[in-house]
Amino acid sequence: MDNLDINITIIDRDGVKHQIEAPTDMAMNLMEVVRSYELAPEGTIGICGGMAMCASCQCYVLSDTELPEMQDDEEAMLSEAFYVKDNSRLGCQIQITPEMEGLEVELAPES
Amino acid sequence: MITTDILIIGAGPTGLFTVFEAGLLKLNCHLIDALPQPGGQCSELYPKKPIYDIPAYPEILAGDLTEKLLEQCKQFEPGFTLGERAETIEKQEDGSFIVTTNKGTKHKAPVIAIAGGLGSFEPRKPLLDNITDYEDCGVEYMIKEPELYRDKKVVIAGGGDSALDWSIFLSDIASSVTLIHRRNEFRGHLDSVEKVQELKNSGKINLITPAEITAINGNGKVENVEVTKKGEAPILVDTDHFIPLFGLSPKLGPIANWGLEIEKNAIKVNNALDYQTNIPGIYAIGDVNTYPGKLKLILCGFHEATLMCQSAYQIINPGKRYVLKYTTVAGVDGFDGTRKEAPKAVVKAIQ
Numbered sequence: 001m002d003n004l005d006i007n008i009t010i011i012d013r014d015g016v017k018h019q020i021e022a023p024t025d026m027a028m029n030l031m032e033v034v035r036s037y038e039l040a041p042e043g044t045i046g047i048c049g050g051m052a053m054c055a056s057c058q059c060y061v062l063s064d065t066e067l068p069e070m071q072d073d074e075e076a077m078l079s080e081a082f083y084v085k086d087n088s089r090l091g092c093q094i095q096i097t098p099e100m101e102g103l104e105v106e107l108a109p110e111s
Numbered sequence: 112m113i114t115t116d117i118l119i120i121g122a123g124p125t126g127l128f129t130v131f132e133a134g135l136l137k138l139n140c141h142l143i144d145a146l147p148q149p150g151g152q153c154s155e156l157y158p159k160k161p162i163y164d165i166p167a168y169p170e171i172l173a174g175d176l177t178e179k180l181l182e183q184c185k186q187f188e189p190g191f192t193l194g195e196r197a198e199t200i201e202k203q204e205d206g207s208f209i210v211t212t213n214k215g216t217k218h219k220a221p222v223i224a225i226a227g228g229l230g231s232f233e234p235r236k237p238l239l240d241n242i243t244d245y246e247d248c249g250v251e252y253m254i255k256e257p258e259l260y261r262d263k264k265v266v267i268a269g270g271g272d273s274a275l276d277w278s279i280f281l282s283d284i285a286s287s288v289t290l291i292h293r294r295n296e297f298r299g300h301l302d303s304v305e306k307v308q309e310l311k312n313s314g315k316i317n318l319i320t321p322a323e324i325t326a327i328n329g330n331g332k333v334e335n336v337e338v339t340k341k342g343e344a345p346i347l348v349d350t351d352h353f354i355p356l357f358g359l360s361p362k363l364g365p366i367a368n369w370g371l372e373i374e375k376n377a378i379k380v381n382n383a384l385d386y387q388t389n390i391p392g393i394y395a396i397g398d399v400n401t402y403p404g405k406l407k408l409i410l411c412g413f414h415e416a417t418l419m420c421q422s423a424y425q426i427i428n429p430g431k432r433y434v435l436k437y438t439t440v441a442g443v444d445g446f447d448g449t450r451k452e453a454p455k456a457v458v459k460a461i462q
Contacts, residue, residue: 042401043376047229047361053156054360076298080270080357082238084293111235111360 006098011062011106012039022096030105031057031091044110050092055081057091058108065103067094082111113190115141116427117420118210118220120197120366123151125397125412126226127180127189132420134187134446135438138427141190141218143197143210145231150177152228155359166410176409186445192216196231198365206392222392222423225371225378226412227399229361237268237355239327249333250353259352260285266336266348268324269356270294275303277356282315289317289348291324291338319348327353369393377401385422386415392426394419 005021010033012018022033031046034057048054052073058081061067067089070078074093078084088108094100117133119126122144130140146155150173158174165171171179195212200223202208207221234252236242242250254260254277265285267278270292276299278290290307297304310316319338325345326337333353339345363376371388372379378395380386382402386394396419397412405411424433442452 041376043229043363048152048156051157051160054358056360073298075294076270076296079292079294079296079298082235082357111238 004098006096006101006103008033008096008100008102009063009104010034010037010039010059011104013107013109022100024096024098028096029092030059030094030096030103033096034091034107040107040110045107046092048092052077052090052093055090056110058083058088059091059105060085060108061087061089061103061105063102063104065100067100067103083108112209113141113192113216113218115139115190115218115220117141117222117224117423118143118208118218119224119226120144120210121151121226121228121397121399122146122149122191122193123226123228123397123412124153124176124180124409125228125416126151126224127177127184128413129224129226129396129416129420130184130187130189131180132417133423134184135436135443136420136424136433138420138424139189139446140187141192141220143192143195143212143218145194145196145233147194149181149191149193150174152361153177155232162409164408164410186443186447186449186451188446192218196364200369200393202390208392221427223394224416224419224423225366225388225393225395225399226397226416227363227366227395229376229398230363230366231361232359233362233364234355235357235360237324237357239324241327242355245327245329245333245353248331249329249351250327250355252355254281254354257281257284262286263351264349265289265352265354266291266324266350267354267356268292269358270297270299271356271358272299272303273358274356275299275307277354278316279303279306279310282310287317288315289319289350291319291322293321293323295320324353324355363399366399371395374401377405386419387422394423 004025008022010018045056047056074090116138117140119142122142133140153173154177161170195214197210198213199211208223210218261284264287266289268291282288311318322338322340324336325339328335335347335349337345378400380395380400386396388395396415398407
């Protein structure tokens with residue numbers, strides 16, 4: 001079977017860099033990948049379950065990887081979230097695809 | 112003092128279904144919830160969103176699920192303490208517990224069922240160093256008493272429905288209303304957005320976008336706030352009240368200090384038996400608990416609630432015999448005197 005994983009880098013909230021493999025065939029988003037590797041404590045990420053309603057999965061995109069365009073609900077949530085920067089995205093709105101090989105993100109602080 | 116058999120902390124789907132299961136065992140329930148309405152996340156976060164994994168419902172809106180659960184448990188007449196957060200717990204000599212809310216309401220029960228989901232919903236506070244100094248001195252995260260703002264200057268921040276709705280509402284009461292949002296676009300019902308536009312045009316709401324509050328100033332109480340538009344020098348807006356409305360986020364809160372074993376922001380329970388915590392008589396069910404293989408699903412909460420009630424029955428009625436009965440066979444006898452039962456078979460001879 002072909003390897004359907006891609007390599008991505010995630011910097012956790014303590015500044016520790018993790019190089020991990022993310023499956024592209026399980027309809028997972030970036031927030032779920034972070035949870036599956038337990039890179040942020042349960043209950044501090046993905047609180048709303050991935051509905052773009054809590055911003056607990058906010059991350060800063062550090063690589064120039066092309067990502068799906070931001071939809072209205074993500075933009076609206078980020079406009080009310082804290083610690084938002086120009087490169088902020090909600091991990092739950094980024095579906096993992098093979099094109100994202102090499103993606104590097106940093107988790108935003110808990111708020 | 113409110114007394115009951117099972118005191119349920121959290122009126123979300125798991126807590127509401129507990130009322131039904133407890134009722135079948137003739138146990139009374141009372142629920143405490145920090146939110147002003149029952150339903151938990153289902154009514155607060157996503158009432159209009161569909162759920163697809165409730166058994167027998169191919170699709171149901173979260174708000175409708177709440178209504179159905181309330182209807183299902185209605186005949187067991189649950190009591191509610193809403194808009195109050197369970198704060199402290201004291202074990203009594205007779206083995207029962209007294210739970211006191213942040214508003215001082217006391218509840219006594221031999222069994223506590225924590226069905227607290229992700230915790231109680233707390234307002235999200237903007238990141239301003241001194242904001243806590245002004246809490247209740249001009250900064251309010253929720254509007255409880257609109258009359259407080261009569262003929263006062265008010266600044267509201269936020270871009271959702273509550274910011275829009277309160278700006279509209281207070282424009283008739285306050286001497287001035289300033290609405291500040293980080294973007295030009297608001298996420299709210301279309302008519303609320305249009306109404307704010309109208310009030311802005313007629314000068315009844317002062318709208319500043321895209322902008323942020325960057326500081327609060329005042330001596331002992333809020334006197335003005337610093338408003339910064341992107342790429343511009345900050346300006347000062349005189350105000351008596353600053354009301355940040357950035358939504359609510361769940362926090363485990365005071366329950367974390369009840370001496371319960373906590374792991375991964377959840378309460379550890381014995382899933383091999385009855386979902387009891389390390390303190391006998393206190394159970395944790397639904398999203399708030401954790402055990403090996405835990406899944407945070409509504410349907411798992413229902414299962415946990417059912418087993419928990421059987422165990423609670425033994426605590427409340429020590430040694431008393433009981434066997435599981437099917438509702439189809441036994442019917443449902445409400446505490447309000449109603450009875451539901453399967454229709455009897457019709458026996459009639461054929462001539």
